[in-house]
Each structure stands twice: as C-alpha cells, then as structure tokens.
Amino acid sequence: MIKSKIKNLGTISEINGSLITVKGLEKIVRLHDLIKVKKYNIIGEIIQIYSNRINIQCFENTEHLKLNEKVIYLEEPLSMELGPGLLSNVFDGIQRPLDKIYELEKSGFIKRGIDIPSLSRDKKWDFKPLKKINDILNSGDVIGIVEENPTISHYILVPPGIEGKLVYIREEGEYTVLEDLYKVNIKGNAQNFNMIQKWPVTKNRPFYKKLIPKEPLITGQRILDLLFPIVKGGTVAVPGGFGTGKTVIQQSLAKWCSADIIIFIGCGERGNEIADVLQQFAKLIDPRSGRPLLERIVLIANTSNMPISARESSIFSGITIAEYYRDMGYDVTLQADSTSRWAEALREISGLLEEMPAEGGYPAYLPSRLSSFYERAGIIETLGKDNLKNNKIGSLTVIGSISPPAGDFSEPITSNTKRFVQTFWALDAELAYEKHYPAVNWLESYSNYPRYIRDWWSKIDLNWPEIEFDWFDCRAQINEILSRENELKNMTQLVGQENLPEEQQLDIFIAKIIKEAILIQNAFDDIDAFTGPIKMIALIKIILLLYRESKKLLEEDFYVKDIRGLNIIEEILRIKNTIPNEEVEKIGIIKDNLMNELKSLKRIHGVIGK
Amino acid sequence: MTVIYNKINQIIGPLVFLENKHSVQYGEVVNIIMNNGESRNGKVVRLNEEVILIEIFEDTKGISATNSELFFTNDTFKLNISKDMMGGTFNSLGKPIDIETKKLLKVDIIPEVRRDINGIPINPFARIYPNNVIQTGISGIDGLFTLIRGQKLPIFSGQGISHNELAAQIVTQAKVFTDESFLIIFCGIGIIHDEAISYIDKFRMSGNVQNIISFINFADDPVMERLMIPHVALTTAEYFAFDKDMHVLVVLIDMTNYAEALRELSLAKEEIPSRKGYPGHIYSDFARIYERSGLIKGSKGSVTQIPILTMPNDDITHVIPDTTGYITDGQIVLSRDLQKKEIYPPFEILASLSRLMKDAIGEDNTREDHSDVSSQLIASYSYALDARDLVSIVGEESLNAEQRSLLKFADVFEKTFLNQSIEENRSISETLDIAWKVLSYLPKNKLNRIHKKYIEKFYQRG
Structure with missing residues (x-):
C-alpha cells in the first residue's frame, strides 16, 4: 500500500503560469488524467x-x-458526477457547486x-424501484x-457497459446518492451500485443508434x-459582435424552446450576466409546467475572470x-x-x-476539438429500455454562440464552426443599430433542416381553403420576396x-x-415574446394571401x-403582439376581413370605372 | 530564511534571469538593491530547474549583472490599504506621492490590511444583479445610458476628444441617492504629467477631495507598473466596498495604455502574438480587471467601473475597444463629429448602450417616465439623423413637415440636452425636464414610445 503511494508521487520541475512540469510520473500516467498538487489542493x-x-x-x-x-497522480480523467441534484444547480467548469462554495x-x-x-x-432522494430481483439488466435500462x-x-439507469442479473434492490424509500441501491451479478461477480x-467529460456516452431528425425544436x-x-x-x-443581442437570443431560447432540459453554459462571459440568468430563471414560470423554469435547467458558469x-x-x-439526461429519453438543449471564449482558452494553453x-x-x-463537441449532438435511440420495456428516444441539440472579433465572420472560429453545424444564425450589427431584433x-x-421537418409542419397545418401552400412552400415564397427586395435595394436608392x-x-x-409582422419580435413583450407554430402559420399565410391577391389586383390595373391604403394592413401588423397563441381563430377573422376589403376595393373602383 | 542573489545572468527589458540555485516561490516578490542605494521590486514569473525569471515592476535602467543584490521576500506582492488613503495620491505600488514633483512622500500608510493585488474571482452565484443608479450629473449618461452600481461601463474615446474633461467631471460629480458612503477611486494609467496635475487640481477644487483616492502612473513610468496599477486601484476598491460597505466608483483612464504595455511585455517574453501583435490572452487580462466590479451577497457595498480608452484611429473594431466591449455591461462612445460641433460631452448616441439600466430606472429609482423618455429620445434622434442624410441629397426644401420637425428636434437635443458646461451638475429630474422640452419640438402623436399618461403629465408646448 505504502509502496503504491510512493509510485504515485511526482515533483514539480517547472512553473510557467498555470502550466507546470512534473518529473517522476512520466512512466505511469495516462494522458488527460488528473493530478493534485498536494500542499495547496490544486487540481490539474x-x-x-x-x-x-x-x-x-x-x-x-x-x-x-x-x-x-509533491504532486499526486489521481489515476482518473476529469469526470462528471451524474445523478439526482444536477437540475437547478450552478456549477463551475469542473463541476464544483458554486452555491455550496458560497456557503462554505x-x-x-x-x-x-x-x-x-x-x-x-x-x-435524501425518494427512490422508487422499477425492477425486481432476478430481472436481467442491460446497459441503459x-x-x-x-x-x-x-x-x-x-430515471436511474444501469450504467453503460454493465449487464447481468439483478440480485438485490432496495425498497422504495429515501436514500442519499452514495448509498448502495442495487446489486448486479456480472459474470459471477456481484457488484453494488x-x-x-x-x-469522463471527453468521452461520448454510448447509445444504440442515431436517428434521422424529423421534429423541429420550436423556439417561438x-x-x-x-x-x-x-x-x-x-x-x-x-x-454576432457585441451588442447584437446574442445573450437575449440565448435567454429567449432557454425560456421558450420545446426542450425538456436545458444546459446553459456561461463560458468566459460576464459575471453580471450569470447573475441575471439566475435571477430571471428562478423567477420565471415555465408555461408548460407552471413551475419555476430553473427546475429544468443546469447552469455551468465559468466567467471570464475564472x-x-x-x-x-x-x-x-x-x-x-446533457448526454446523461438524453440517455433517460429527454429532449435536451x-x-x-x-x-x-472556449477557443481562446485553448489558444492560451497552446501558447504556454x-x-x-x-x-x-x-x-x-x-477544428478537431470543435467537431468533437458539435458531433455529440443528435437524436438517438438510447441503450436499454424504459420501465414499460419500450425503446427510449432522446435528443441533444447544441446551440453555440460565437463572438467573432470585430464582428468578422471570416475569422477561424466562425469559419471552422460552419463546417460542423447545420444551422447558422448570423447576427448583424446594422440590424441591431436599427433596433431590428432579433438581429438575425x-x-x-x-x-x-427544412426538408427534414416538412411533414411535421404539414400535420399541424391550418388548411385554409383560400391558400393551398404548406409551411415549406410558404417559407420558399417568403425567402423569394426577401431576396428580391434585397436586389431592388440599390435600384431604389x-x-x-x-419610379419602380x-x-x-x-x-x-x-x-x-x-x-x-414576422421578423421583428420583441423579447420583452408578453404576447410577442413567443409565437406558437399554429399562430405563425396563420400569420405567414395571411401575408402571402395578401401578396397573391394584390398581384391579381395589379394585373387588373390597380396600384x-x-x-397600401387598406385598413386591414394595420391589423395584420398588430397580430404579433395583440393576438395570443391560444386565440388563432381571431387571425381567421382577420383573414376573412382581408378578403372582404379586397372585394369591396374592386367594387368601388368598378363603380368609378378605373 | 531569505534567499539572496548577487549575480544576474541576463537582463532583457523588464525581465531579469537568474540561475536557479535556491528554492523560491512562484509569484514571490524580489527586492533589488543596487550599489548606488536605489531599489527596485519584481516578481517571479517563471521557474524551472535552471532559471528563475523575474519581472521588474519599475525601471530596469542601471541594473547590471553584478551591481545589485536581490532579496527574495518569501511572499507575493501585497498592497497596504488603510482609511488614511482617502484624499491622497499614490503611485502604481500604492506609495504616496507628490503630484507636482512626482516624488515619493516621506510618509508611510499604516496598513489596516495587506492584500494580494491580483484578487480572487467573484463567485458568480454570490453576485447580486445590479439595480441602483449612480448619478453623474451629466444628462447624456444619466438620461440615456444610466450608470448602475456594480456596472462596468466603458467610455470609448479618441485622441483629441474631450474624455479628460468628462472623466474629471464624473469624478467630481458622481453620487448615490442614498446617504450611504460613496468613494471614488481615480486610476490614471500612463497619463502625461500635465494631465495628472490638472486632474488632481480639479479634485482639490471640487470640495469633495476627501472622498477621492487617486492612483497615478505617469506616461514615462515603466511598463510593468502600468500593468499593476489597475489591480492596485481595484484591490483598494474591493477593500472599501466589501469590507467597509462603501459604494466605490473606479475611473480607469486610459486602458489603451494598459493594453500597449501588455503587448510590449508579451513580445519581450516572446509569446506568440495574436491580433495586431497583442497577446492571445488580452481578453483574460482585461476580464481580470473589468470583472472586479459588482455587488456581492452579504456585503452592502459595490464596485462600479468606468474604464476609459482611446480607440486607435477612432476604430471601434480595433482589438482594445472590441475586446473591452465583449466583457463590459455596455459602452459609451464619444463622437468626433459632435466634438467638432462644439457639443460637450459628445456622445455618439446610436453606438452607445447601458445594458443594466432597463431594470434599474423608473418610478422607485429615478422617475416614472425615465425609460420611455430615453427610448423615445434615441429613436427620434435616429430618425432625425436619417432626415439629415436626406437633406444632404435632396435639400431641405423637399422635406415634409414631419422631417423638418425632426431636424429641429435633433439640433435642440444636441445643443440643450447633450451639451452642458464642465461645471454643470444636473439632477436626473432636471435632465428629464430638459428632455421633455426637447421632445416638445415633436408633435404629440409622434411620441409613440411614451405612455399616454406621461405625455399628458409632462408634455409642454414648446
């Protein structure tokens, strides 16, 4: 015993900032394992x-x-403790609980x-067993x-790599995280869990298979x-450069997106921002559960000066x-x-x-570090089954913000990230100056992703008789109009x-x-902050209807x-912040009014005989 | 036992290399006594089996390989802090100086505490989200980009723009609304002697000098001191804020000089440069300064920062303002155009922003109409600027009535709201009253960002 301890000790031979060199351990250590400087309890x-x-x-x-x-070799890599008590908590970058540090x-x-x-x-956590003695367990069950x-x-899951017969399990009752709960016979050896x-943080948690995404993550x-x-x-x-509203977008997503669990990482950002997030999320009531939003959130805060x-x-x-909750069958963002800031930390270490x-x-x-991060996203079928013996489907969506120096998207982090992500929301300083938010x-x-989720949108479609396009076609039309307007911009000036x-x-x-009516959205307005899918479809369709009918009018020599003089337009513009998501039928009435106004416009002009 | 060296292997700029023969601490402070009696300080920045590398805080001029003795103090650098510092002027190491002669005074501060100047990071969980106003008496700031206790709100200026006047005015006028004690720490980083004298003189004339502590690093002081002085000022601020429950406002000027010093030292150490020769760790270095502000649970005080920097070539995308803007809670940008029109202080309205003000202004804090008025002023001014552009293309004749009223509004806004004299100290209420006078140049129905009840209460036909 004493011998092995000595074997695990090395000595410091160089100190350069946070980088230290140690001699005496080189023969036995594994890369990325941890060490501890004995005297000061510093981990490296x-x-x-x-x-x-x-x-x-x-x-x-x-x-x-x-x-x-003296330096002690700890013989394990940086690992996360996964179990009950993660939610509503704030940890630093190596999972030390910041509230406990404050108390201590x-x-x-x-x-x-x-x-x-x-x-x-x-x-103590109230544990309810769902398996019986002699059940055969597989990883992820x-x-x-x-x-x-x-x-x-x-859900308490059988850890990856563990398979065998359940030989003991506790009855329903209150237990701490370290108390033995169950015992599995693994090839003749009984092991307690x-x-x-x-x-380990750098190792992907295993799953059964990756699936093709079919469902949108609704952001509102x-x-x-x-x-x-x-x-x-x-x-x-x-x-997005500074002041383009990156933080507001991230916070809106955390508040509204249709995920079950949110992992929010404040990586090298402002301390006051973390204080803001904590205060807001504790106060905010989640519209789906009627409970504080913080109950679905894990915060990791490593501010810029840490x-x-x-x-x-x-x-x-x-x-x-995030992967741990995904493995329970949750949709995690x-x-x-x-x-x-993460990449800059990488650069500093590399410089040392x-x-x-x-x-x-x-x-x-x-680039390879970036890909090893983004590649851990996906929708998957997990290992093991749930309590009803069904397969579990879980997803992990990754949303990474980038702070490009001088707002220049050609810099290495933005350009390399683009290689590994499927969606790119470019925030624009010009739009932010014009107070056009979100400044996407x-x-x-x-x-x-649009083609993956066309079917999903078709299923919830409104099917108004006046307009036959689905979400996918609407989207294409809107894009077309916006890009045509952009082409016309110079000409207009x-x-x-x-004179056009x-x-x-x-x-x-x-x-x-x-x-x-659509793109500008006020994150601080009660109704406007979140637009549900049905309301959005209605809103787009009413505008496209206006477009199509107006085109017909132009053919009939209207101007x-x-x-522009129609009264209904003002009403269309106000749909976003006056009609709540639950009252979509009101948009149907506006649509009928639109059709009527258009008809009466023709009638009046018909009388005048234009 | 004290380790003593009397032979130096190499001296490169502020860096001294010793052969490693003794056990010393990383970060340990070294006193260097030259044979002509002069002394210097430094600290250990790199240690390996062959070499001890020391950064000298002051000038390395005159040090030779053999003319000095180096005493290792067995401790890291500690700053002496005491209540007696209030009203005083100090150098980068916290020693009292005479501003006119730059000489050290022969008095020593008897310390209440000795603190490591590098500070310890604030636990994000222990932070309180800031929501109390500091009044500067300057309409542009108080009305539009309100300063909040615990905020870090930088001012981006340029050479020849009136940031020195502005800094002095903020230092002499700033106050909190409550009767809690309020302290201002002025930190001059690499400023020229003339400016330094003029600052201190203004502080003395203000009648408030007892509540100001000044730290001055002169433009011709050594670079290492330039890197230390913000930390010295902030360590002092943290003591008064979190040990003595005072509200402390720290004005740091000019952060560009700090960044230049950082680059100089980084290149001397042969670090790999990133943008424009600045080191890759400039973000972390800035953050270690700027993040030393805020409010902490369990303490009644606060540290607020106004770092002032000059943008090289007025370029807001330059590394220094760009990096700063990402860390701070907003920014106030000064405009050369307004400066040329003799508007003081010349705030570039559309590029400026105070991120923390939205929750901290209004009925219980400033005045009920504050939020609406500030958003209306900015919106209308932005439309007015569009109209001004139009004038230069089509001429004033072809403008409609609405556009003309906007032009008039913008002129009055610049001349009466933004513009004020260097001595003029306006209360927030006065600021808002002026705002209403200016807004009255616009028709009532164009004030769409202001709630009707405030229009009824405050709108005056101008």
Whole structure:
C-alpha cells in the first residue's frame, strides 16, 4: 500500500503560469488524467507526456508553488458526477457547486483549492424501484425513478457497459446518492451500485443508434422557426459582435424552446450576466409546467475572470451532463455562450505549451476539438429500455454562440464552426443599430433542416381553403420576396421607390410587412415574446394571401398605393403582439376581413370605372 | 530564511534571469538593491530547474549583472490599504506621492490590511444583479445610458476628444441617492504629467477631495507598473466596498495604455502574438480587471467601473475597444463629429448602450417616465439623423413637415440636452425636464414610445 503511494508521487520541475512540469510520473500516467498538487489542493490535467517529464495544466492559480513540491497522480480523467441534484444547480467548469462554495466560504469570492463534492452527499432522494430481483439488466435500462423536482423525473439507469442479473434492490424509500441501491451479478461477480455514475467529460456516452431528425425544436422566435429552423438533435452556431443581442437570443431560447432540459453554459462571459440568468430563471414560470423554469435547467458558469483551463473544460462538462439526461429519453438543449471564449482558452494553453500556431494564433487542432463537441449532438435511440420495456428516444441539440472579433465572420472560429453545424444564425450589427431584433440577418443565415421537418409542419397545418401552400412552400415564397427586395435595394436608392414598376413596388411593400409582422419580435413583450407554430402559420399565410391577391389586383390595373391604403394592413401588423397563441381563430377573422376589403376595393373602383 | 542573489545572468527589458540555485516561490516578490542605494521590486514569473525569471515592476535602467543584490521576500506582492488613503495620491505600488514633483512622500500608510493585488474571482452565484443608479450629473449618461452600481461601463474615446474633461467631471460629480458612503477611486494609467496635475487640481477644487483616492502612473513610468496599477486601484476598491460597505466608483483612464504595455511585455517574453501583435490572452487580462466590479451577497457595498480608452484611429473594431466591449455591461462612445460641433460631452448616441439600466430606472429609482423618455429620445434622434442624410441629397426644401420637425428636434437635443458646461451638475429630474422640452419640438402623436399618461403629465408646448 505504502509502496503504491510512493509510485504515485511526482515533483514539480517547472512553473510557467498555470502550466507546470512534473518529473517522476512520466512512466505511469495516462494522458488527460488528473493530478493534485498536494500542499495547496490544486487540481490539474495531464496534457503532454514526454520521456522524462509531463506537462500539466492546472485548474487554478499557481502562486506560492515551489519547485520539487509533491504532486499526486489521481489515476482518473476529469469526470462528471451524474445523478439526482444536477437540475437547478450552478456549477463551475469542473463541476464544483458554486452555491455550496458560497456557503462554505462565507464570502463572495472563490478561494483556491476548495474540495467539495459535486452532488450533495446528505440530501435524501425518494427512490422508487422499477425492477425486481432476478430481472436481467442491460446497459441503459431504467432501474428506478427519483422525482428530482416536481417538473422532472430522474430515471436511474444501469450504467453503460454493465449487464447481468439483478440480485438485490432496495425498497422504495429515501436514500442519499452514495448509498448502495442495487446489486448486479456480472459474470459471477456481484457488484453494488448507487445513484451516481461517473463519466469522463471527453468521452461520448454510448447509445444504440442515431436517428434521422424529423421534429423541429420550436423556439417561438418567428424568424428562426420559419426561415432557419432547427430540429431536436440539431446543431446551430450563433455568431454576432457585441451588442447584437446574442445573450437575449440565448435567454429567449432557454425560456421558450420545446426542450425538456436545458444546459446553459456561461463560458468566459460576464459575471453580471450569470447573475441575471439566475435571477430571471428562478423567477420565471415555465408555461408548460407552471413551475419555476430553473427546475429544468443546469447552469455551468465559468466567467471570464475564472481560470482558463476550467473554462476550456466547461463545454465538455456541460455536454456530458446533457448526454446523461438524453440517455433517460429527454429532449435536451445545450447552449454554450460563448464558444469563442472556449477557443481562446485553448489558444492560451497552446501558447504556454509553445505549440506552433495556425491561423489567428489558434492551435492547429481547433477544428478537431470543435467537431468533437458539435458531433455529440443528435437524436438517438438510447441503450436499454424504459420501465414499460419500450425503446427510449432522446435528443441533444447544441446551440453555440460565437463572438467573432470585430464582428468578422471570416475569422477561424466562425469559419471552422460552419463546417460542423447545420444551422447558422448570423447576427448583424446594422440590424441591431436599427433596433431590428432579433438581429438575425436573413441573407447570411441558413439552415439545412427544412426538408427534414416538412411533414411535421404539414400535420399541424391550418388548411385554409383560400391558400393551398404548406409551411415549406410558404417559407420558399417568403425567402423569394426577401431576396428580391434585397436586389431592388440599390435600384431604389438610385431612382426612388415611386419610379419602380408596380410589381417591384409590391415586392418591396410586402417585404416590409414581412419584416414588421414576422421578423421583428420583441423579447420583452408578453404576447410577442413567443409565437406558437399554429399562430405563425396563420400569420405567414395571411401575408402571402395578401401578396397573391394584390398581384391579381395589379394585373387588373390597380396600384400599390390602393393596397397600401387598406385598413386591414394595420391589423395584420398588430397580430404579433395583440393576438395570443391560444386565440388563432381571431387571425381567421382577420383573414376573412382581408378578403372582404379586397372585394369591396374592386367594387368601388368598378363603380368609378378605373 | 531569505534567499539572496548577487549575480544576474541576463537582463532583457523588464525581465531579469537568474540561475536557479535556491528554492523560491512562484509569484514571490524580489527586492533589488543596487550599489548606488536605489531599489527596485519584481516578481517571479517563471521557474524551472535552471532559471528563475523575474519581472521588474519599475525601471530596469542601471541594473547590471553584478551591481545589485536581490532579496527574495518569501511572499507575493501585497498592497497596504488603510482609511488614511482617502484624499491622497499614490503611485502604481500604492506609495504616496507628490503630484507636482512626482516624488515619493516621506510618509508611510499604516496598513489596516495587506492584500494580494491580483484578487480572487467573484463567485458568480454570490453576485447580486445590479439595480441602483449612480448619478453623474451629466444628462447624456444619466438620461440615456444610466450608470448602475456594480456596472462596468466603458467610455470609448479618441485622441483629441474631450474624455479628460468628462472623466474629471464624473469624478467630481458622481453620487448615490442614498446617504450611504460613496468613494471614488481615480486610476490614471500612463497619463502625461500635465494631465495628472490638472486632474488632481480639479479634485482639490471640487470640495469633495476627501472622498477621492487617486492612483497615478505617469506616461514615462515603466511598463510593468502600468500593468499593476489597475489591480492596485481595484484591490483598494474591493477593500472599501466589501469590507467597509462603501459604494466605490473606479475611473480607469486610459486602458489603451494598459493594453500597449501588455503587448510590449508579451513580445519581450516572446509569446506568440495574436491580433495586431497583442497577446492571445488580452481578453483574460482585461476580464481580470473589468470583472472586479459588482455587488456581492452579504456585503452592502459595490464596485462600479468606468474604464476609459482611446480607440486607435477612432476604430471601434480595433482589438482594445472590441475586446473591452465583449466583457463590459455596455459602452459609451464619444463622437468626433459632435466634438467638432462644439457639443460637450459628445456622445455618439446610436453606438452607445447601458445594458443594466432597463431594470434599474423608473418610478422607485429615478422617475416614472425615465425609460420611455430615453427610448423615445434615441429613436427620434435616429430618425432625425436619417432626415439629415436626406437633406444632404435632396435639400431641405423637399422635406415634409414631419422631417423638418425632426431636424429641429435633433439640433435642440444636441445643443440643450447633450451639451452642458464642465461645471454643470444636473439632477436626473432636471435632465428629464430638459428632455421633455426637447421632445416638445415633436408633435404629440409622434411620441409613440411614451405612455399616454406621461405625455399628458409632462408634455409642454414648446
């Protein structure tokens, strides 16, 4: 015993910022395993192994350390503790609970070397077993259930890689996370399990198979759901310079999107922003459950002044927790704000290692790290079955924001991220200056998902007799009008709008209505903040109906100014913030009024005999 | 036991290299005594089996391989802080100085505490979301981009724009509404001697000097000091805010000089440069300064920051303003065009923003109409600027009545609302009254961002 301890000790031979070099461990350590500096309780990760030394990136400040100080090899990589108690919690980048640190320190600052378990060791959870003795267990099977809070049931899963016969299970009752719950006979050896699974952050959690996405993740943001939709299990990048409303979009998504669980990572961002999120989410009532939104959320906060190596880990810590809930069969959304700060942490560490830099000083392995993050998204069939012996389907959607320097999208992080995501929401400073929010630029943004979700939208369609297109066709038409308006922009500035042909004036007019009635959305207005799918379909259709009928009128020698004078237009523009999602039939009435006004317009002009 | 060296291997810029023969601490402070009696300080920034690398805080001029003795202090750098500092002027290491002669005063601060200047990160969970106003007496700020306790609100300026006057005016006028104690810390980073004297003089004349602590790093002081002084100022601020429950406003000017020093040192250390030669870690360095602001649970005080920086070539996309803008809670941009029109302070309205004001203004904090009025002023001014552009193309004759009223509004807005004298200290209520006078140049039905009840109460036919 004593012998093996000595074998696990090394000594510091160099200190350079958060990077330390250690001798004596190089023969036995594995890459990415953790070490601990004994005297100060500082944790670090092994990032390079040489024949005579290893390099370690410390998760905390290295001041006061001396050469030859003792370092202990912990023999495991950075892992997440997965079990009940994750939800509503705030962790730092290496899963230390920030509320517990605050209680322990009795101060608002985070001192160095705090050692505190991620999940509470004292809290008792009400466990309900769902399996019986002699049941055969497979990895991922639901063995029991814990009501983590009134909103979310936490399914206790057989850990990946474990298969065998259940030889013992506790009765329903209250247990802490470390108490033995059940015993499995694995090839003749009985092994005890509790509620916690430990899982290394850089290792993808296994699943049975990946599925093709068919269902959109509804965001309630009209421009996103209509023009640049995402699917459950999809990937999105949201780049935008400062002041373009990245944070507001991320917060709106967290509030409204149709996921069960949200993992929100504040990666290298403002401390006041995290305080804002915490305060808001605790107060906000989730419209679906009537409970505080925070009950569905795990927050990971590694603000810009906290150690960079923990910032680097925070993204992978978050996605590991997200995969864990996905494996229970939940739709999980992970939001990382911002991946640029994560990449910068990577760059700083790479700089300390004196690695050869690629573009922008970032290491050459930036793209492969980005892909190893985004590739963990997807909709999947999990390992194991639920309590009714059904397959479980879970999804993990990844939404990463990017803070490109000077708002320039050609920089390495934006351009490399584009290679690995299917949806791109480009935020635009010009639009933000015009107070056009969300400032998503409709010409630069894209989504590869519309064809996957056409059927889903067809099923919920309104089927108004006046207009036959489905969501997919509507979308195509709206895109067409917007891009035509863009082409006409320069021309308009040269000759003035009045001097364009009537048909082009109509395009410009309808484009303006689309912008006002659909694209611009006020995140702080009670009704406007979230538009449900049915209301949105109704809204688009009424505008396209106006467009089609107006075109017919132009053919009958009417002018655009006649159409502009219709009273109904004002009403159409106000649908977004006056008609709640539940009262879509009111939009049907506006549609009927529109048709009537158009008819009477013809009648009047018919009398005048234009 | 103190480790003593008397031989230096290499000196490159502010960096001194020693052969590693003794056990020293990372970050340890080193006193260097030269044989002519002068002394310097430095700290250990890199340690390996062969070399100890020391960054010297002050000038390395005059140090030779053999003329100095180096004493290792067995401790990291600690700042002495005391209540006696109030009203005083200090250098980058927290030593009292005489501003006119730049000399050290022969008094020493008897410390109440000694603090590590690098600070410890604030636990995000322990932060309180800021929602109380600090009044600066400047209409542009108080009315449109209100400063909130615990906020970090930078001012982006340019060479030759009146940010020095603005900084001095903020320092001498800022106040909180409650009778809680309020302290201002002025931190001059790499500022020229003339400016420094003029600042201190203004503070003395203000009658409020007892509530101001000044830290000055002169333009010809060594670069290492330039990197330390913001941390020295903020360590002092944190002590008064979180140990003494005071509200502290820290004005840092000019952060561009800090960034230049960072680049100089980074290149001397042969680090791999990122944009424009600035190190890749500039974001983290800035964050370590800017994030030292806020409110903390369990403490009544607050630290608020106004970092002021000059944008090289007025370029807001330059590394320094760009990186700052990503970290701070908004930004106030100064405009060269307005400066040329003799408008002081020359705020570039459309590019400026205070992210925290929305929850902190209104009935219980400032005045019930504040939010609507500020949003209306910005919106109408933005339409007015469009109309101005139009004038330059089509001429004023072809404008309609609405556009003409907008033009008139914009002129009055610039001349009476934005523009104020360097001594003029307006209350928020006065600011809003002026705003209504300006808004009255617009017809009532164009004030669509203001609630009807406020229009009825405040609108005056101008």
